[in-house]
Amino acid sequence: MEKKKHALRQLLVAVEKELLRKPNRKTLDRLSLLAGFQDWDDFQEALHGEANAQTNYELKDKKKETTPK
Numbered sequence: 001m002e003k004k005k006h007a008l009r010q011l012l013v014a015v016e017k018e019l020l021r022k023p024n025r026k027t028l029d030r031l032s033l034l035a036g037f038q039d040w041d042d043f044q045e046a047l048h049g050e051a052n053a054q055t056n057y058e059l060k061d062k063k064k065e066t067t068p069k
Contacts, residue, residue, distance in 0.1 A: 028040040031043075
């Protein structure tokens, strides 16, 4: 019984570590898309600044227009 208790405790510690781990950049970019932003950086800028999702898309469209092909 003591071995099972120890094994269960180790499993819980491993699960907690996995749950508390920071998501990778790809996951953050995908979550930002769901919120209406192009990537994580744009989301962070809007969250901590004056921009919003509409401003984000307008800026991206302007960059595409001025970028030479």
